[in-house]
Amino acid sequence: MEHHSNEPQVVVIPPDKEKIAHLWKVAGIMLVVTIFEFIVAFSMHSGVMKTSIFVGMTIIKAFYIVGEFMHLRHEVKALIWSIMVPIIFIVWMLIALVYEGTKMADINFLSF
Amino acid sequence: MSQPAATISGRSAWDGGVSPMGVSYGKLMMWFFLLSDAFTFSGLLVTYGLIRSSHPAYTGDHAKFVFSNEYWPVPEKVFEAVPFFHGVNLPLVFVGIMTFVLIMSSVTMVLAVEAGHRMDRKAVEKWMLWTILGGITFLSCQAWEWTHFIIGTEAGTTIREFVNGSWTTRVIHGAGLHENQYGPHDFADFFFFITGFHGFHVFSGVLLNFLIYYRTVTGMYDRRGSYEMVEKVGLYWHFVDLVWVFVFTFFYLV
Numbered sequence: 614m615e616h617h618s619n620e621p622q623v624v625v626i627p628p629d630k631e632k633i634a635h636l637w638k639v640a641g642i643m644l645v646v647t648i649f650e651f652i653v654a655f656s657m658h659s660g661v662m663k664t665s666i667f668v669g670m671t672i673i674k675a676f677y678i679v680g681e682f683m684h685l686r687h688e689v690k691a692l693i694w695s696i697m698v699p700i701i702f703i704v705w706m707l708i709a710l711v712y713e714g715t716k717m718a719d720i721n722f723l724s725f
Numbered sequence: 726m727s728q729p730a731a732t733i734s735g736r737s738a739w740d741g742g743v744s745p746m747g748v749s750y751g752k753l754m755m756w757f758f759l760l761s762d763a764f765t766f767s768g769l770l771v772t773y774g775l776i777r778s779s780h781p782a783y784t785g786d787h788a789k790f791v792f793s794n795e796y797w798p799v800p801e802k803v804f805e806a807v808p809f810f811h812g813v814n815l816p817l818v819f820v821g822i823m824t825f826v827l828i829m830s831s832v833t834m835v836l837a838v839e840a841g842h843r844m845d846r847k848a849v850e851k852w853m854l855w856t857i858l859g860g861i862t863f864l865s866c867q868a869w870e871w872t873h874f875i876i877g878t879e880a881g882t883t884i885r886e887f888v889n890g891s892w893t894t895r896v897i898h899g900a901g902l903h904e905n906q907y908g909p910h911d912f913a914d915f916f917f918f919i920t921g922f923h924g925f926h927v928f929s930g931v932l933l934n935f936l937i938y939y940r941t942v943t944g945m946y947d948r949r950g951s952y953e954m955v956e957k958v959g960l961y962w963h964f965v966d967l968v969w970v971f972v973f974t975f976f977y978l979v
Contacts, residue, residue: 621947621948621950623844623846623947624844625843625844625845625846626842626843626844626845627843628839628840628843628845628848632839633836633839636832636835636836636839637832640828640829640832643828644825644828647821647824647825647828650974650978651817651821654801654816654817654978655816658787659799664979667974667978667979668974668979670974671970671971671974674970675967675970675971678831678963678966678967678970679963679967681835682831682832682834682835682963682966683959683960683963683964683967688746688747688748689745689746689747691745691746691747692746692747692748692753692756695746695756695757696756696760699760699764700763702764703763703764703767703771706767706771707767707770707771707774710771710772710774710775711771711774711775711778713775713779714774714775714776714777714778714779715778715779717775717778717779718778718779718780718781721779722780722781
């Protein structure tokens with residue numbers, strides 16, 4: 614069994630129950646949010662209110678995925694801001710172009 | 726891992742040996758790649774918002790909705806089929822299952838990363854296998870969803886069109902890039918491009934996950950003394966899940 618001497622000695626650290634329980638808790642929150650979205654989808658009439666709820670729920674889910682699963686919430690501030698600040702451009706682009714779209718509808722579909 | 730930015734006293738931060746972001750080079754570059762990828766997906770989703778808001782919305786009675794190329798369709802009227810339940814109206818149920826599968830595979834991925842921190846090879850193998858299984862399940866569901874979308878419903882949709890100087894009617898089944906039975910042709914184009922681009926990311930993710938699994942099984946990360954690769958690919962896999970959360974909201978729910 615000489616070749617075993619080349620194998621690295623790996624020390625396995627026992628699992629931290631609290632940490633794993635926290636991960637499952639986050640998973641539970643995401644599941645509850647998704648179920649809530651389903652209830653809203655079938656119990657509300659479409660409108661600004663319904664859309665706002667969906668966008669809000671999506672941001673909550675995005676926060677947990679990026680913050681907890683991708684661990685960004687626990688990184689140094691410089692990294693958090695490097696990732697979060699450029700997102701402003703996406704928000705701006707979304708607002709600008711959706712507004713533009715409604716104006717295009719006004720011009721293209723005057724008969725409606 | 727959370728590490729404070731460390732500078733050696735008496736030396737300028739510009740002399741090197743400093744990690745201001747507190748993460749390794751590989752992880753930092755993965756973060757910036759994901760940021761650029763987020764811009765690509767935003768480009769697609771924002772354009773969807775632009776085109777959708779430039780089309781008239783369906784304003785009539787929700788229960789009496791019919792497909793027409795004159796207004797944007799209500800998504801839950803389009804995506805209402807589930808495998809083995811032919812003809813049963815189950816709006817958004819199948820896509821809800823797909824969402825659940827992808828979120829669960831993200832959870833198993835984060836458990837694999839956690840096991841990697843503890844150098845627990847057996848646990849990494851177990852959770853990576855679950856993650857790969859989730860990814861393959863999602864892709865299979867998407868293959869079915871695409872097939873159903875392309876073939877369409879039995880009744881199809883009758884459209885009026887102006888051909889050679891006179892109005893004629895024609896029945897369209899399913900969808901292609903040129904025309905579709907559900908609504909304006911842009912609707913199907915965006916479906917194919919957005920879910921297709923996301924599906925390709927999932928496919929790449931499954932390949933990367935398999936590579937990580939293979940290298941774990943062969944003991945590569947034990948020899949290296951670090952399971953950081955699991956973490957890097959984990960970041961990518963969570964991002965794919967994140968994108969789906971947005972696609973689910975903006976394509977299927979709103």
